[in-house]
Amino acid sequence: MKWNKFRIKTTTEAEDIVCSSLMDLGVQGVEVEDKIPLTQREKEQMFVDILPEIDVDDGVAYISFYLEEDEDKEKMLQAVREELKEIGTYVNVGSMEIEESQTEDVDWVNNWKQYFHQFTIDDVLIIPSWEDVQPEDEDKMIIHIDPGTAFGTGMHETTQLCIRQIKKYVTEDTEILDVGCGSGILGMLALKFGAKHSTGTDLDPCAIDATHENMDVNGISRDQYRVMIGNIIDDKEVQDQVGYDRYDIVAANILADVLVPLTPVILNHLKTGGIYITSGIIEEKEETVVEAVKAAGLEVLEVNHQGEWVSVTARKN
Numbered sequence: 001m002k003w004n005k006f007r008i009k010t011t012t013e014a015e016d017i018v019c020s021s022l023m024d025l026g027v028q029g030v031e032v033e034d035k036i037p038l039t040q041r042e043k044e045q046m047f048v049d050i051l052p053e054i055d056v057d058d059g060v061a062y063i064s065f066y067l068e069e070d071e072d073k074e075k076m077l078q079a080v081r082e083e084l085k086e087i088g089t090y091v092n093v094g095s096m097e098i099e100e101s102q103t104e105d106v107d108w109v110n111n112w113k114q115y116f117h118q119f120t121i122d123d124v125l126i127i128p129s130w131e132d133v134q135p136e137d138e139d140k141m142i143i144h145i146d147p148g149t150a151f152g153t154g155m156h157e158t159t160q161l162c163i164r165q166i167k168k169y170v171t172e173d174t175e176i177l178d179v180g181c182g183s184g185i186l187g188m189l190a191l192k193f194g195a196k197h198s199t200g201t202d203l204d205p206c207a208i209d210a211t212h213e214n215m216d217v218n219g220i221s222r223d224q225y226r227v228m229i230g231n232i233i234d235d236k237e238v239q240d241q242v243g244y245d246r247y248d249i250v251a252a253n254i255l256a257d258v259l260v261p262l263t264p265v266i267l268n269h270l271k272t273g274g275i276y277i278t279s280g281i282i283e284e285k286e287e288t289v290v291e292a293v294k295a296a297g298l299e300v301l302e303v304n305h306q307g308e309w310v311s312v313t314a315r316k317n
Protein backbone atom coordinates (compact mmCIF):
# COMPACT_ATOMS: atom_id res chain seq x y z
CA MET A 1 0.00 0.00 0.00
CA LYS A 2 1.26 3.51 -0.80
CA TRP A 3 1.09 6.34 1.71
CA ASN A 4 0.96 10.09 1.24
CA LYS A 5 3.38 11.85 3.56
CA PHE A 6 2.80 15.43 4.74
CA ARG A 7 5.63 17.32 6.49
CA ILE A 8 4.63 20.53 8.25
CA LYS A 9 7.26 23.18 9.02
CA THR A 10 6.47 24.73 12.39
CA THR A 11 8.21 25.79 15.62
CA THR A 12 9.42 23.83 18.65
CA GLU A 13 7.13 26.06 20.70
CA ALA A 14 4.07 24.84 18.82
CA GLU A 15 5.08 21.22 18.14
CA ASP A 16 3.22 19.58 21.04
CA ILE A 17 0.00 21.43 20.28
CA VAL A 18 0.28 20.68 16.55
CA CYS A 19 0.84 16.98 17.27
CA SER A 20 -2.13 16.74 19.58
CA SER A 21 -4.38 18.60 17.11
CA LEU A 22 -3.35 16.19 14.34
CA MET A 23 -4.25 13.25 16.57
CA ASP A 24 -7.62 14.91 17.30
CA LEU A 25 -8.20 15.09 13.55
CA GLY A 26 -7.75 11.32 13.34
CA VAL A 27 -4.10 11.00 12.31
CA GLN A 28 -2.74 7.64 13.52
CA GLY A 29 0.76 8.77 14.44
CA VAL A 30 3.23 11.60 13.93
CA GLU A 31 6.98 11.94 13.42
CA VAL A 32 8.74 14.93 15.00
CA GLU A 33 12.11 16.29 13.84
CA ASP A 34 13.74 19.06 15.85
CA LYS A 35 17.08 19.93 17.42
CA ILE A 36 16.00 19.80 21.07
CA PRO A 37 18.43 17.57 23.01
CA LEU A 38 16.90 14.44 24.61
CA THR A 39 16.05 14.64 28.31
CA GLN A 40 17.76 12.29 30.78
CA ARG A 41 14.57 10.22 31.01
CA GLU A 42 14.28 9.96 27.21
CA LYS A 43 17.92 8.83 27.03
CA GLU A 44 17.32 6.17 29.68
CA GLN A 45 14.29 4.78 27.93
CA MET A 46 15.89 4.83 24.48
CA PHE A 47 19.13 3.32 25.78
CA VAL A 48 21.36 5.96 24.27
CA ASP A 49 24.34 7.04 26.33
CA ILE A 50 26.43 9.05 23.92
CA LEU A 51 24.53 11.09 21.41
CA PRO A 52 25.74 12.34 18.04
CA GLU A 53 26.53 16.05 17.94
CA ILE A 54 23.44 17.96 16.89
CA ASP A 55 23.20 21.55 15.74
CA VAL A 56 22.01 24.18 18.17
CA ASP A 57 18.21 24.28 18.52
CA ASP A 58 17.02 26.84 15.97
CA GLY A 59 13.40 26.69 17.09
CA VAL A 60 12.31 24.96 13.89
CA ALA A 61 10.35 21.69 14.04
CA TYR A 62 9.01 19.45 11.28
CA ILE A 63 5.99 17.30 11.98
CA SER A 64 5.07 14.56 9.54
CA PHE A 65 1.97 12.47 9.27
CA TYR A 66 0.81 9.85 6.78
CA LEU A 67 -2.48 9.15 5.01
CA GLU A 68 -3.38 6.07 3.03
CA GLU A 69 -3.39 6.72 -0.72
CA ASP A 70 -7.18 6.46 -0.99
CA GLU A 71 -7.95 8.78 1.94
CA ASP A 72 -9.40 12.20 1.10
CA LYS A 73 -6.21 14.24 1.48
CA GLU A 74 -7.74 17.56 0.38
CA LYS A 75 -10.35 17.36 3.14
CA MET A 76 -7.69 16.50 5.73
CA LEU A 77 -5.30 19.20 4.54
CA GLN A 78 -8.01 21.81 4.74
CA ALA A 79 -8.81 20.73 8.31
CA VAL A 80 -5.09 20.78 9.19
CA ARG A 81 -4.63 24.28 7.76
CA GLU A 82 -7.64 25.55 9.73
CA GLU A 83 -6.24 24.01 12.93
CA LEU A 84 -2.80 25.56 12.32
CA LYS A 85 -4.41 28.95 11.74
CA GLU A 86 -6.33 28.62 15.01
CA ILE A 87 -3.19 27.56 16.92
CA GLY A 88 -1.40 30.55 15.34
CA THR A 89 -3.71 32.92 17.22
CA TYR A 90 -2.03 32.06 20.55
CA VAL A 91 1.39 30.58 19.72
CA ASN A 92 4.01 31.13 17.01
CA VAL A 93 3.40 28.30 14.52
CA GLY A 94 6.11 29.39 12.07
CA SER A 95 5.71 29.22 8.31
CA MET A 96 3.23 26.30 8.32
CA GLU A 97 4.47 25.17 4.87
CA ILE A 98 3.32 21.63 4.11
CA GLU A 99 5.53 19.45 1.88
CA GLU A 100 3.89 16.47 0.26
CA SER A 101 5.52 13.23 -0.92
CA GLN A 102 4.66 9.59 -1.46
CA THR A 103 6.32 6.70 0.37
CA GLU A 104 7.41 3.39 -1.12
CA ASP A 105 4.95 0.58 -1.43
CA VAL A 106 6.31 -1.30 1.58
CA ASP A 107 4.78 -3.81 3.97
CA TRP A 108 5.69 -1.80 7.09
CA VAL A 109 4.30 -4.39 9.48
CA ASN A 110 6.42 -7.28 8.25
CA ASN A 111 9.37 -5.62 6.54
CA TRP A 112 11.57 -5.54 9.67
CA LYS A 113 11.42 -9.33 9.87
CA GLN A 114 14.14 -9.59 7.24
CA TYR A 115 16.58 -8.08 9.77
CA PHE A 116 15.85 -10.39 12.71
CA HIS A 117 17.06 -13.97 12.41
CA GLN A 118 17.86 -16.73 14.86
CA PHE A 119 21.21 -16.49 16.61
CA THR A 120 23.04 -18.16 19.47
CA ILE A 121 24.51 -16.92 22.71
CA ASP A 122 26.85 -19.81 23.58
CA ASP A 123 24.45 -22.78 23.94
CA VAL A 124 21.23 -20.74 23.89
CA LEU A 125 19.39 -20.40 20.59
CA ILE A 126 17.16 -17.32 20.29
CA ILE A 127 14.68 -17.80 17.49
CA PRO A 128 11.75 -15.74 16.14
CA SER A 129 8.37 -17.43 15.60
CA TRP A 130 8.64 -17.38 11.78
CA GLU A 131 11.84 -19.46 11.64
CA ASP A 132 12.52 -23.18 12.24
CA VAL A 133 15.11 -24.76 14.48
CA GLN A 134 17.86 -26.39 12.39
CA PRO A 135 18.77 -30.03 13.26
CA GLU A 136 22.27 -29.00 14.46
CA ASP A 137 20.71 -26.67 17.05
CA GLU A 138 18.24 -29.11 18.55
CA ASP A 139 20.46 -29.78 21.58
CA LYS A 140 20.56 -26.07 22.49
CA MET A 141 18.29 -24.28 24.95
CA ILE A 142 15.64 -22.85 22.64
CA ILE A 143 14.16 -19.45 23.46
CA HIS A 144 11.41 -17.92 21.35
CA ILE A 145 11.50 -14.15 21.06
CA ASP A 146 9.81 -11.86 18.57
CA PRO A 147 11.13 -8.32 18.60
CA GLY A 148 8.43 -6.11 20.04
CA THR A 149 8.11 -2.65 21.47
CA ALA A 150 10.24 -3.29 24.57
CA PHE A 151 14.05 -3.52 24.46
CA GLY A 152 15.65 -6.95 24.74
CA THR A 153 15.84 -9.51 21.93
CA GLY A 154 19.20 -10.76 23.17
CA MET A 155 21.04 -9.39 20.15
CA HIS A 156 22.62 -6.52 22.05
CA GLU A 157 26.07 -7.12 23.53
CA THR A 158 24.97 -5.82 26.94
CA THR A 159 22.14 -8.37 27.14
CA GLN A 160 24.55 -11.15 26.19
CA LEU A 161 27.06 -10.05 28.84
CA CYS A 162 24.28 -10.25 31.46
CA ILE A 163 23.00 -13.62 30.25
CA ARG A 164 26.45 -15.21 30.65
CA GLN A 165 26.82 -13.86 34.18
CA ILE A 166 23.30 -14.93 35.18
CA LYS A 167 24.01 -18.44 33.91
CA LYS A 168 27.21 -18.52 35.95
CA TYR A 169 25.65 -17.50 39.27
CA VAL A 170 22.10 -18.89 39.11
CA THR A 171 21.09 -21.85 41.32
CA GLU A 172 17.76 -23.60 41.85
CA ASP A 173 17.15 -21.37 44.90
CA THR A 174 17.80 -18.12 43.07
CA GLU A 175 15.38 -15.29 43.43
CA ILE A 176 16.33 -12.71 40.79
CA LEU A 177 15.44 -9.03 40.42
CA ASP A 178 15.71 -7.77 36.83
CA VAL A 179 15.77 -3.95 36.92
CA GLY A 180 14.97 -2.50 33.49
CA CYS A 181 13.50 -5.81 32.36
CA GLY A 182 12.25 -4.56 28.93
CA SER A 183 11.17 -7.70 27.08
CA GLY A 184 11.76 -9.76 30.26
CA ILE A 185 14.60 -11.66 28.62
CA LEU A 186 17.01 -11.72 31.58
CA GLY A 187 14.45 -12.90 34.13
CA MET A 188 13.14 -15.42 31.62
CA LEU A 189 16.59 -16.88 30.98
CA ALA A 190 17.33 -16.99 34.71
CA LEU A 191 14.17 -19.11 35.12
CA LYS A 192 15.18 -21.30 32.18
CA PHE A 193 18.61 -21.77 33.80
CA GLY A 194 16.77 -23.03 36.89
CA ALA A 195 16.06 -19.98 39.09
CA LYS A 196 13.09 -20.18 41.45
CA HIS A 197 11.46 -16.77 40.86
CA SER A 198 11.98 -13.53 38.95
CA THR A 199 10.79 -9.98 39.60
CA GLY A 200 11.09 -7.43 36.78
CA THR A 201 10.75 -3.66 36.96
CA ASP A 202 10.83 -1.05 34.21
CA LEU A 203 9.87 2.56 33.56
CA ASP A 204 8.33 1.66 30.22
CA PRO A 205 4.72 0.38 30.45
CA CYS A 206 5.32 -1.71 27.27
CA ALA A 207 7.50 -3.99 29.44
CA ILE A 208 4.43 -5.54 31.06
CA ASP A 209 2.84 -6.98 27.91
CA ALA A 210 6.21 -7.80 26.36
CA THR A 211 7.32 -9.76 29.44
CA HIS A 212 4.02 -11.66 29.67
CA GLU A 213 4.13 -12.53 25.96
CA ASN A 214 7.72 -13.74 26.08
CA MET A 215 7.22 -15.73 29.28
CA ASP A 216 4.03 -17.30 27.83
CA VAL A 217 5.59 -18.42 24.56
CA ASN A 218 8.50 -19.90 26.46
CA GLY A 219 6.27 -21.92 28.77
CA ILE A 220 6.89 -19.97 31.97
CA SER A 221 3.88 -19.75 34.25
CA ARG A 222 2.73 -16.59 35.98
CA ASP A 223 3.52 -17.91 39.46
CA GLN A 224 7.22 -17.99 38.54
CA TYR A 225 7.56 -14.24 37.98
CA ARG A 226 6.05 -10.80 38.40
CA VAL A 227 6.64 -7.52 36.57
CA MET A 228 5.94 -3.97 37.71
CA ILE A 229 6.29 -0.45 36.36
CA GLY A 230 8.01 2.32 38.31
CA ASN A 231 11.35 3.73 39.28
CA ILE A 232 12.99 1.69 42.02
CA ILE A 233 15.60 4.44 42.48
CA ASP A 234 13.25 6.89 44.14
CA ASP A 235 9.80 5.32 44.39
CA LYS A 236 9.32 3.90 47.89
CA GLU A 237 6.19 2.03 46.84
CA VAL A 238 8.14 0.16 44.14
CA GLN A 239 10.97 -0.54 46.61
CA ASP A 240 8.48 -1.94 49.15
CA GLN A 241 6.78 -4.11 46.54
CA VAL A 242 10.11 -5.43 45.28
CA GLY A 243 11.09 -6.33 48.86
CA TYR A 244 14.26 -5.94 50.94
CA ASP A 245 17.20 -8.34 51.61
CA ARG A 246 15.50 -10.80 49.34
CA TYR A 247 17.43 -11.33 46.11
CA ASP A 248 20.27 -13.72 45.33
CA ILE A 249 20.88 -11.93 42.02
CA VAL A 250 20.02 -8.42 40.85
CA ALA A 251 20.60 -7.81 37.14
CA ALA A 252 20.49 -4.29 35.72
CA ASN A 253 21.27 -3.73 32.08
CA ILE A 254 20.77 0.04 32.06
CA LEU A 255 22.95 3.01 31.20
CA ALA A 256 25.86 3.98 33.45
CA ASP A 257 24.16 7.25 34.37
CA VAL A 258 21.27 5.24 35.80
CA LEU A 259 23.45 2.54 37.41
CA VAL A 260 25.26 5.15 39.53
CA PRO A 261 22.17 6.25 41.54
CA LEU A 262 20.66 2.74 41.30
CA THR A 263 23.56 0.85 42.91
CA PRO A 264 23.23 2.06 46.55
CA VAL A 265 19.48 1.37 46.34
CA ILE A 266 20.05 -2.19 45.10
CA LEU A 267 22.14 -2.93 48.16
CA ASN A 268 18.92 -2.88 50.24
CA HIS A 269 17.26 -5.49 48.03
CA LEU A 270 20.17 -7.93 47.78
CA LYS A 271 20.69 -10.67 50.35
CA THR A 272 24.10 -10.81 52.03
CA GLY A 273 26.22 -12.83 49.60
CA GLY A 274 23.94 -11.77 46.71
CA ILE A 275 25.33 -11.00 43.25
CA TYR A 276 24.84 -7.73 41.40
CA ILE A 277 25.20 -7.98 37.61
CA THR A 278 25.31 -4.72 35.69
CA SER A 279 25.73 -3.93 32.04
CA GLY A 280 24.68 -1.21 29.61
CA ILE A 281 27.99 0.47 30.33
CA ILE A 282 29.84 2.00 27.42
CA GLU A 283 33.68 1.62 27.73
CA GLU A 284 34.22 5.28 28.62
CA LYS A 285 32.00 4.89 31.68
CA GLU A 286 33.57 1.67 33.05
CA GLU A 287 35.51 3.42 35.83
CA THR A 288 32.48 5.49 36.87
CA VAL A 289 30.40 2.38 37.44
CA VAL A 290 33.22 0.40 39.11
CA GLU A 291 33.70 3.32 41.52
CA ALA A 292 29.96 3.55 42.23
CA VAL A 293 29.81 -0.18 42.94
CA LYS A 294 32.77 0.03 45.33
CA ALA A 295 31.40 3.17 46.98
CA ALA A 296 28.18 1.29 47.76
CA GLY A 297 30.27 -1.27 49.67
CA LEU A 298 30.04 -4.09 47.12
CA GLU A 299 33.02 -6.25 46.19
CA VAL A 300 33.79 -6.17 42.46
CA LEU A 301 34.19 -9.76 41.26
CA GLU A 302 34.49 -9.40 37.50
CA VAL A 303 34.61 -6.81 34.76
CA ASN A 304 33.77 -8.27 31.35
CA HIS A 305 33.83 -6.72 27.89
CA GLN A 306 32.08 -7.39 24.59
CA GLY A 307 32.63 -4.97 21.73
CA GLU A 308 32.57 -1.49 23.24
CA TRP A 309 30.33 -2.59 26.12
CA VAL A 310 31.17 -3.50 29.70
CA SER A 311 29.56 -5.58 32.45
CA VAL A 312 30.51 -5.30 36.12
CA THR A 313 29.64 -8.15 38.51
CA ALA A 314 29.86 -7.58 42.27
CA ARG A 315 28.90 -9.23 45.56
CA LYS A 316 27.28 -7.90 48.74
CA ASN A 317 29.49 -9.20 51.59
Ligand SMILES: C[S@@+](CC[C@H](N)C(=O)[O-])C[C@H]1O[C@@H](n2cnc3c(N)ncnc32)[C@H](O)[C@@H]1O
Pocket residue numbers: 044045046047150151152153154156158159162179180181182183184185186201202203204207230231232233253254255258280
Ligand atom coordinates in the same frame (compact mmCIF):
# COMPACT_ATOMS: atom_id res chain seq x y z
C1 LIG B 1 18.90 -1.79 27.69
S1 LIG B 1 17.29 -2.04 28.16
C2 LIG B 1 17.48 -3.65 28.89
C3 LIG B 1 16.37 -4.62 28.52
C4 LIG B 1 16.67 -6.05 28.90
N1 LIG B 1 16.77 -6.19 30.34
C5 LIG B 1 17.93 -6.56 28.25
O1 LIG B 1 18.89 -6.83 28.97
O2 LIG B 1 17.97 -6.68 27.03
C6 LIG B 1 17.15 -0.97 29.52
C7 LIG B 1 15.77 -0.89 30.11
O3 LIG B 1 15.85 -0.16 31.33
C8 LIG B 1 14.69 0.62 31.49
N2 LIG B 1 15.01 1.62 32.52
C9 LIG B 1 15.74 2.76 32.42
N3 LIG B 1 15.85 3.37 33.63
C10 LIG B 1 15.18 2.58 34.52
C11 LIG B 1 14.91 2.65 35.93
N4 LIG B 1 15.36 3.66 36.68
N5 LIG B 1 14.18 1.66 36.50
C12 LIG B 1 13.70 0.63 35.75
N6 LIG B 1 13.92 0.52 34.41
C13 LIG B 1 14.65 1.47 33.82
C14 LIG B 1 14.38 1.10 30.08
O4 LIG B 1 13.03 1.48 29.95
C15 LIG B 1 14.74 -0.15 29.26
O5 LIG B 1 13.61 -1.00 29.09
